[in-house]
Amino acid sequence: MTPSPTALHNRLTALFGAENAWMDEPATAGYAVASRRPAVVAAPCTAEQVTAFLELASREKLGVVPWGRGTQMHLGPPPAEYDVALSLKHLTRVLEYDSANLTLTAEAGLALREVYRLTIPGRQFLPLGYPGSEASLGGLLATNTSGVKRLRYGGMRDLLLGIRVALPEGELLRYGGRVVKNVAGYDMCKLYIGSLGAFGVVTEVTFRLAMLPEDERLLAVAFPTLAQGMAAATAVRSAALLPSTVALVSSAGWADSLPVSLQPGQAALLVHVDGSHESVQRQIAEGEAICTSHEAVEAATLSGEALLTMWERQEVWRTSSPDPALLQVRVGVPPSSVETALGLLDEAPGFCRGPVRWLADAGIGSVTARLPLDAQADDLVAQVQAWLGGIRARLDDRQGFAVVESAPEILITQLDVWGTSSGAGLLKRYKSRFDPQGALNRGRYVGGL
Amino acid sequence: MEQSVLQELAAIVAPQPLLTQPEELLVYECDGHTLDKAPPDVVVFPTNTEQVIAIVKLASRHGVPFVARGAGTGLSGGALALEGGIVIEMCRMNKILEIDYGNQRAVVQPGLVNLHLSLAVADGGFYYAPDPSSQGSCTIGGNVAENSGGPHTLKYGVTTNHVLGLEVVLPNGDLVHFGGAILDTPGYDLTGLFVGSEGTFGIVTSVTVRIMRKPQAVKTLLAFFETVEAASNAVSGIISAGIIPAALEMMDNLTIQAVEAAIQAGLPLDAGALLLIELDGIEDGMEADAQRISDICQQNDCQNVRVAQDDAERALLWKGRKEAFGAIGRLTPNYYTHDGVIPRTRLPEALTRLQLISHRYGLRIANVFHAGDGNLHPLVLYDERDSEEVERVLKAGHDILQACVDLGGVLSGEHGIGLEKKNCMSWLFSEADLDVMRRVREVFNPQELCNPNKVIPLRGRCRCGAVTHDDTPDHETHEAVAAAMQDAHVHA
Numbered sequence: 001m002t003p004s005p006t007a008l009h010n011r012l013t014a015l016f017g018a019e020n021a022w023m024d025e026p027a028t029a030g031y032a033v034a035s036r037r038p039a040v041v042a043a044p045c046t047a048e049q050v051t052a053f054l055e056l057a058s059r060e061k062l063g064v065v066p067w068g069r070g071t072q073m074h075l076g077p078p079p080a081e082y083d084v085a086l087s088l089k090h091l092t093r094v095l096e097y098d099s100a101n102l103t104l105t106a107e108a109g110l111a112l113r114e115v116y117r118l119t120i121p122g123r124q125f126l127p128l129g130y131p132g133s134e135a136s137l138g139g140l141l142a143t144n145t146s147g148v149k150r151l152r153y154g155g156m157r158d159l160l161l162g163i164r165v166a167l168p169e170g171e172l173l174r175y176g177g178r179v180v181k182n183v184a185g186y187d188m189c190k191l192y193i194g195s196l197g198a199f200g201v202v203t204e205v206t207f208r209l210a211m212l213p214e215d216e217r218l219l220a221v222a223f224p225t226l227a228q229g230m231a232a233a234t235a236v237r238s239a240a241l242l243p244s245t246v247a248l249v250s251s252a253g254w255a256d257s258l259p260v261s262l263q264p265g266q267a268a269l270l271v272h273v274d275g276s277h278e279s280v281q282r283q284i285a286e287g288e289a290i291c292t293s294h295e296a297v298e299a300a301t302l303s304g305e306a307l308l309t310m311w312e313r314q315e316v317w318r319t320s321s322p323d324p325a326l327l328q329v330r331v332g333v334p335p336s337s338v339e340t341a342l343g344l345l346d347e348a349p350g351f352c353r354g355p356v357r358w359l360a361d362a363g364i365g366s367v368t369a370r371l372p373l374d375a376q377a378d379d380l381v382a383q384v385q386a387w388l389g390g391i392r393a394r395l396d397d398r399q400g401f402a403v404v405e406s407a408p409e410i411l412i413t414q415l416d417v418w419g420t421s422s423g424a425g426l427l428k429r430y431k432s433r434f435d436p437q438g439a440l441n442r443g444r445y446v447g448g449l
Numbered sequence: 450m451e452q453s454v455l456q457e458l459a460a461i462v463a464p465q466p467l468l469t470q471p472e473e474l475l476v477y478e479c480d481g482h483t484l485d486k487a488p489p490d491v492v493v494f495p496t497n498t499e500q501v502i503a504i505v506k507l508a509s510r511h512g513v514p515f516v517a518r519g520a521g522t523g524l525s526g527g528a529l530a531l532e533g534g535i536v537i538e539m540c541r542m543n544k545i546l547e548i549d550y551g552n553q554r555a556v557v558q559p560g561l562v563n564l565h566l567s568l569a570v571a572d573g574g575f576y577y578a579p580d581p582s583s584q585g586s587c588t589i590g591g592n593v594a595e596n597s598g599g600p601h602t603l604k605y606g607v608t609t610n611h612v613l614g615l616e617v618v619l620p621n622g623d624l625v626h627f628g629g630a631i632l633d634t635p636g637y638d639l640t641g642l643f644v645g646s647e648g649t650f651g652i653v654t655s656v657t658v659r660i661m662r663k664p665q666a667v668k669t670l671l672a673f674f675e676t677v678e679a680a681s682n683a684v685s686g687i688i689s690a691g692i693i694p695a696a697l698e699m700m701d702n703l704t705i706q707a708v709e710a711a712i713q714a715g716l717p718l719d720a721g722a723l724l725l726i727e728l729d730g731i732e733d734g735m736e737a738d739a740q741r742i743s744d745i746c747q748q749n750d751c752q753n754v755r756v757a758q759d760d761a762e763r764a765l766l767w768k769g770r771k772e773a774f775g776a777i778g779r780l781t782p783n784y785y786t787h788d789g790v791i792p793r794t795r796l797p798e799a800l801t802r803l804q805l806i807s808h809r810y811g812l813r814i815a816n817v818f819h820a821g822d823g824n825l826h827p828l829v830l831y832d833e834r835d836s837e838e839v840e841r842v843l844k845a846g847h848d849i850l851q852a853c854v855d856l857g858g859v860l861s862g863e864h865g866i867g868l869e870k871k872n873c874m875s876w877l878f879s880e881a882d883l884d885v886m887r888r889v890r891e892v893f894n895p896q897e898l899c900n901p902n903k904v905i906p907l908r909g910r911c912r913c914g915a916v917t918h919d920d921t922p923d924h925e926t927h928e929a930v931a932a933a934m935q936d937a938h939v940h941a
Binding site for chain 1: 554
């Protein structure tokens with residue numbers, strides 16, 4: 001039987017000290033997931049304390065939600081049980097910054113922007129987000145978040161070298177290493193990427209870093225139609241260029257951010273290139289030539305602060321917690337099917353009260369779309385369910401998927417958020433093997449785990 | 450092996466023959482790791498996925514161990530039939546099933562030779578990036594099992610960074626699909642877990658890989674140094690200047706001599722070390738980068754820098770690197786290759802320790818390796834007919850790996866653990882770490898028939914550490930696994 005909040009608070013105070021366990025209203029409200037609040041918030045100071053706590057949680061059958069910096073807690077349905085928010089706010093130490101070997105080992109609660117602060121003087125960076133990112137390293141890992149520069153610099157699965165992870169049964173393990181090439185043993189790190197903390201709490205991470213480019217520019221080009229923008233994107237991808245991003249944005253919602261103007265029905269192409277001055281100049285020139293031949297309406301090039309702002313807006317928009325009047329969906333498809341996916345998403349369904357705003361990574365094949373919900377719509381849940389089912393059925397032919405990233409609670413608790421059952425049985429067996437009491441993030445992961 | 454099993458096996462692959470005669474099996478008693486040998490009872494050559502399924506089901510039913518094998522170029526004994534049984538030779542399943550230039554991917558069978566994929570997509574302007582030195586013979590399936598690397602992985606990553614999806618026959622004969630055509634499908638990254646599992650999780654029957662657009666321009670440089678220390682310092686200098694070359698390879702004097710004797714590329718025989726440096730990408734700015742690299746080499750007491758003037762010269766220089774292992778064969782009847790990784794900046798210390806080990810055991814050690822990512826390849830020269838020398842080679846190998854771990858590195862960068870380094874895993878991992886790896890393996894391979902006794906010592910069979918586990922089967926896991934496989938099968 002779950003102990004009372006007061007008893008639990010006492011136990012956690014004994015474990016972590018009174019200054020690191022709270023049960024008062026303002027503290028627990030800050031750790032709400034949708035309308036669910038924890039009974040107690042606890043903030044261990046070491047990986048060993050995390051492990052000791054998980055062992056207790058497992059024994060007492062507590063429902064635990066690991067919490068980095070809380071930037072993406074809206075992912076997945078709210079937790080089925082939420083006794084303790086396990087805050088990693090004290091696990092923010094940099095354990096080793098080895099600039100000569102381009103690696104960084106830090107505790108999982110460290111914010112990405114702190115990594116930038118540390119590595120920028122040495123002209124290095126961790127390409128998993130923009131320089132001001134509040135997200136924690138562990139949170140990025142648990143949500144499998146890669147930066148918009150993935151096309152050139154690789155994503156989470158390419159940059160992660162090693163982890164330390166606390167398992168619910170009280171084991172503290174290390175996998176991978178601190179070197180960039182490593183095939184010693186099974187690649188266990190992969191099990192925790194995108195697992196939403198369902199199988200263990202990652203307490204420490206090692207990443208490979210990249211060198212900051214000498215120069216970077218962002219080419220923004222307006223096209224009369226999505227089809228023309230898409231054709232230009234394909235031509236850019238097929239040319240001998242090395243862009244770090246090839247993205248398309250909708251006319252809706254992006255006007256304020258773009259250096260070019262967009263009319264309804266138009267689309268803008270964003271090509272981000274970096275490298276030496278000469279190579280950047282060459283790529284921008286070729287990119288512009290390609291766009292001109294695809295009947296671009298207007299083009300502009302951003303650099304410096306303006307480029308950083310645009311980069312930040314793209315990342316923030318993709319990952320931030322949107323307002324409860326929106327439905328945010330992420331679709332994955334092969335790059336050649338991005339246009340088809342946009343065609344499916346762009347037709348605003350009946351439950352929308354305005355145009356759909358989207359951002360499509362045409363290099364990776366990932367589309368994020370936000371649909372403004374009409375709160376007055378009849379039977380909203382059924383409508384959205386039917387719409388989502390239809391999208392998924394049509395994406396299936398193209399080996400694609402659709403995930404609901406954010407939605408009002410009434411929807412997110414009733415929709416099939418992850419939408420995939422492939423291998424769900426295998427996941428269940430893992431869950432029962434490594435978290436037999438279901439302590440971690442119960443009900444939030446794929447297959448209701 | 451029972452005659453009836455052999456008959457069933459023959460029926461599955463007919464009219465392809467089985468190999469069962471001792472002289473036929475000789476080839477299969479080891480792979481590229483020749484210090485350990487164990488012949489299988491039979492070698493079978495499936496030509497399609499259905500046959501692989503049938504063979505695996507047969508083996509599972511009769512409790513016969515089985516090992517998938519590609520070209521047998523592996524260097525850690527991964528394809529060795531340690532407990533006899535069936536070698537499932539995948540080389541007949543070598544077709545390219547699909548090339549999709551628009552999405553920059555290809556679907557291939559596991560027996561396809563690595564280089565053949567690059568050749569097949571060359572006219573389309575593409576190539577397959579992971580390029581082990583054995584790429585003219587090693588197979589994509591073997592690369593998946595070992596998570597193989599190669600010289601160009603410094604910039605482009607190893608096999609796991611280039612595999613999108615897998616079709617796998619699990620050790621009970623079920624066919625499952627991991628990953629697919631796109632990145633980040635929700636749920637576990639089982640593709641990532643499977644790559645590098647060294648044939649212990651199942652047999653791959655189809656692989657979806659990324660193919661990459663050929664770079665617009667390539668520039669290849671050779672820099673000669675008096676000492677390996679000077680060359681190591683140049684390596685650090687290049688990387689810290691913000692240049693990540695496509696490849697950054699080092700050879701020491703012993704290797705230079707062997708390579709020059711083999712290919713006559715005009716390498717200076719008195720150089721203590723050479724760096725083979727390749728830049729690729731956008732043409733604009735490459736000349737400036739090459740000049741910066743040349744300057745950095747000069748600052749580190751470089752004797753001379755040579756730039757390949759044309760494709761023919763570039764090919765010759767790479768031939769020297771890729772065939773360096775073979776060239777070492779001119780110096781010795783046998784050599785033992787290690788594959789430890791260290792942080793790049795510890796190269797000078799590592800090479801000094803290798804020299805000490807060479808002196809301590811009276812063995813010659815040649816070095817040809819991926820300097821850019823700190824992946825050493827010390828080749829210990831010996832003669833297998835001299836059993837006392839073989840003993841010293843093993844001890845030297847032990848010390849080499851220990852040195853890598855001491856310097857903050859790992860046991861293997863691309864050759865795998867296999868049979869060879871299994872008992873050193875406890876240097877890197879605690880018993881609890883290893884036990885979780887075992888539990889993961891049990892989910893895939895509960896009967897331990899699929900490439901048994903590799904990568905991690907079985908419970909209670911660890912020669913190096915304390916025996917803390919018994920061999921009692923874990924019934925709970927086995928039941929869970931049976932159900933899991935059932936589900937995976939349904940959803941596949």
